[in-house]
Amino acid sequence: GENVEQHPSTLSVQEGDSAVIKCTYSDSASNYFPWYKQELGKRPQLIIDIRSNVGEKKDQRIAVTLNKTAKHFSLHITETQPEDSAVYFCAASRPGYSSASKIIFGSGTRLSIRP
Amino acid sequence: DAGVTQSPTHLIKTRGQQVTLRCSPKSGHDTVSWYQQALGQGPQFIFQYYEEEERQRGNFPDRFSGHQFPNYSSELNVNALLLGDSALYLCASSDRGAVGLALGYEQFFGPGTRLTVL
Numbered sequence: 001g002e003n004v005e006q007h008p009s010t011l012s013v014q015e016g017d018s019a020v021i022k023c024t025y026s027d028s029a030s031n032y033f034p035w036y037k038q039e040l041g042k043r044p045q046l047i048i049d050i051r052s053n054v055g056e057k058k059d060q061r062i063a064v065t066l067n068k069t070a071k072h073f074s075l076h077i078t079e080t081q082p083e084d085s086a087v088y089f090c091a092a093s094r095p096g097y098s099s100a101s102k103i104i105f106g107s108g109t110r111l112s113i114r115p
Numbered sequence: 116d117a118g119v120t121q122s123p124t125h126l127i128k129t130r131g132q133q134v135t136l137r138c139s140p141k142s143g144h145d146t147v148s149w150y151q152q153a154l155g156q157g158p159q160f161i162f163q164y165y166e167e168e169e170r171q172r173g174n175f176p177d178r179f180s181g182h183q184f185p186n187y188s189s190e191l192n193v194n195a196l197l198l199g200d201s202a203l204y205l206c207a208s209s210d211r212g213a214v215g216l217a218l219g220y221e222q223f224f225g226p227g228t229r230l231t232v233l
Binding site: 006032034042043044045046049051089091093095101102103104105106107108 | 146148150155157160163221222224225227
């Protein structure tokens, strides 16, 4: 069945250092890969996304890369700050006008930024 | 422009009871998806509604049912509650008509309903 695997489950980095979270997906038809940040007790919030026709996307300190052949995608956060501490979820989806577009989430990575 | 809203915020029920959760999609959105997020886990897809019909369903038993109204709002019903149904229930909305456009793929999440089953 459809599955998204995410590693690591926990990650602690020194403030200012970089953090990398990696995911793999099983459904080769997936064409949209969002990343969500979830703070305690709050809703998941989209922080960046990438479509299958793009290999890399960057937004300030956040970047995502996609390797369709290997079915791998990764989140990179540079110059980490205390407010980056949260749980991060990778996800895969295949939206289409004539098809339902469920999001398959990874199991999450708890990122802690050490001062 | 209101985002996705859900009600109630919190709910406490006992085993065997039934519960109804409500969701109003973001203005202009016609599709509503429901997710269950158990503590410490990622959200799990329950089902999705558009054009007032269930279009796709995840691995959830028939105790979980839903409905979508002509104004695109939606309800999630859970019968015969079990302790394991305790979770954060998230509603997400999207616009199928925008698929193919720059913002057409994104699903917007509501704040969730925290259900506790005792």
